[in-house]
Each structure stands twice: as structure tokens, then as C-alpha cells.
Amino acid sequence: GDSVTQMEGPVTLSEEAFLTINCTYTATGYPSLFWYVQYPGEGLQLLLKATKADDKGSNKGFEATYRKETTSFHLEKGSVQVSDSAVYFCALNPTGTASKLTFGTGTRLQVTL
């Protein structure tokens, strides 16, 4: 079946450091890929998405590129801020289904001054 694998957390970085959170997936066809972010005490919010191979999703300085050849969708940001501290979830929606998401287990990011 479909699955999403994320790197274990927590990831602890100093402010202005470079961020990478790895995400790989297993799915048939061409799923849509998403990154969601969850701030403390809140629900998940869509951060970015990509719907086909080689697409790059971007938002708030975060980027992720849909790599079909490596089945990956790694999240990157060039310079993190304390306000980026949150839990990040990678998710996929299989081809042809109406928005039934499969989530990874989440990666907690802690950014310190």
C-alpha cells in the first residue's frame, strides 16, 4: 500500500541555519505530495504542495521538489527562524482519489536563538 517515511526528530537548529527534512514515499502512479505544518496547540495547515514530477512547491521560504526518480519530496529552507518551530508532516494523495491523504509520522523542528 501507499506509505510515507520521514526522518526522525526532533531536529534542533540555530536560527538562520539551513533546514532539510527528508521525505520519501511509496505509491503507484503519480500521487500529489504535500507538506503540512502543525504549530503547538493547533491543527495542521497546508505549507506547500506539488502535483507532478519535477514540480517545486514553495511557501514562506520553504521549498520541496517532487522527485519521481528517487520517490522523494524533501523540505528545505535556507534560513530558519524561531517562529518555524513546529511539527512538519509529509503526505501523499494517491492518483485518482479525491483527497484521501496518507501521512508520515511527522518531524518536530526546534529552532533556538
Next chain:
Amino acid sequence: NAGVTQTPKFRILKIGQSMTLQCTQDMNHNYMYWYRQDPGMGLKLIYYSVGAGITDKGEVPNGYNVSRSTTEDFPLRLELAAPSQTSVYFCASSEARQGDQPQHFGDGTRLSIL
């Protein structure tokens, strides 16, 4: 815009009690979902609905029931609460088009069964 609203935000139940978690959305979305989030486990789909009057099981439906009498509301019912149902519950909604549409989440209900 309120988006997806869940009530209550917190609740403590005794084993064997029943309760209903409320969820309403004001975006006229056809698709609605219930997830549970356990520590370190990501989100698991409990039930979902593709429109009023239509519901279907997700990955972990046992011990739960849902109904969808209107487009706006999608309540989740626990009939006989068990400690294994201690979790954070999220309701979400999305447009019914293709699979590239994102889901919109409520702020969650934190439920403890003691």
C-alpha cells in the same frame, strides 16, 4: 472565515461513557474527514464522507460512528469510551475535485479516557 470548527477543545471521559465530537465547516466542502493523532504516530483516518448522507470507514474505525446529515456538519461519536481512544482528534474538509486539493483542518479535540 471560520473554516473548520471543532468542539469541545478538551474533554475527560470515564471508561464506558459516550460522547460526540462536533465538527462544522463553512466552506461548502463536500469531503470531510476524522483523524486521530497519537504521539509519534502521525494521523490515522477514522472515517470520511464524500457528501451528505454518505460515509465510509477509514483505517481505524472500530469504536467510532459518524453521520453526515448536512454538508456543514460531521459529528464523531464514541459509544463506549476505552483508554485506547485517548488521543487528539482532528476534523478536516476538502473540495471534492481532484486529489491535488488540500485538506483544511480544525484545531483539534484533546480527549482523555480515564
